[in-house]
Amino acid sequence: MSNFTPPHAIVWTEVPVTDLAMAKAFYTAVLQSELTDQEMGPFPTAVFPKSGKDSVAGHLYVGKPASPGTGATVHFAAPTPLEDSLERVKAAGGQVVSDIVEIPDGRFAYCMDPDGNSFGLFA
Template sequence: MTTQAITVWTEVPVTDMDRAVAFYNAVFGYDMQIDSTGPNPMALFGNTMEGTGGHIYPGTPAKGGNGPTIHLALPGSLEDGVAACTKAGGTVISPAIEIPPGRFAYAIDPDGNSIGLFEPKAA
């Protein structure tokens, strides 16, 4: 087994870039901006190439949350993240799930993408 990172980047397809940017900014406390300088518009998670793990782009999401699930760290508590997700138009589909590094809940973003709302365990 290697010690190199296994997942190096994620790309999440969305149907409405403005709506998706507003959702991820509201839920995760990002300052995402749409970058149209490349061949395809995108908005980076966290709005920086330093320490980011992916972006959203115009595309066709899997139906009903049936695509891959990405877990994104919340800026605060899981309860705050669940409330922000619901208020921003997402749907939380599980109770809190505890795992050794923290806890999370599964949710669906407004485009139907499966996401995990992750609260890391306090150090």
């Protein structure tokens, strides 16, 4: 057996949404970062910002989200303080579905976007 150890276990993430413009506005408000419109093959997407060529990111695309709270959970870096980011989730039409969890590497909370996609905000 080989021991493949990539520099990043996750190399890209895709978040399916029902309305790209609405989802882009939601994530822009919550993350306080502008997503960039980009064509990925034949599909329009909104790409999350990243700081460098080797950084990991992802995009929103028009697709079929899983039933609310049942799909994979993507964790996003959140502007601090985390409490302010969670208030923006609620103000933008999402839900905060957990208390803040403290771990050795930081703090996070689970949320759902307006399409029911599970995501975490990590600070």
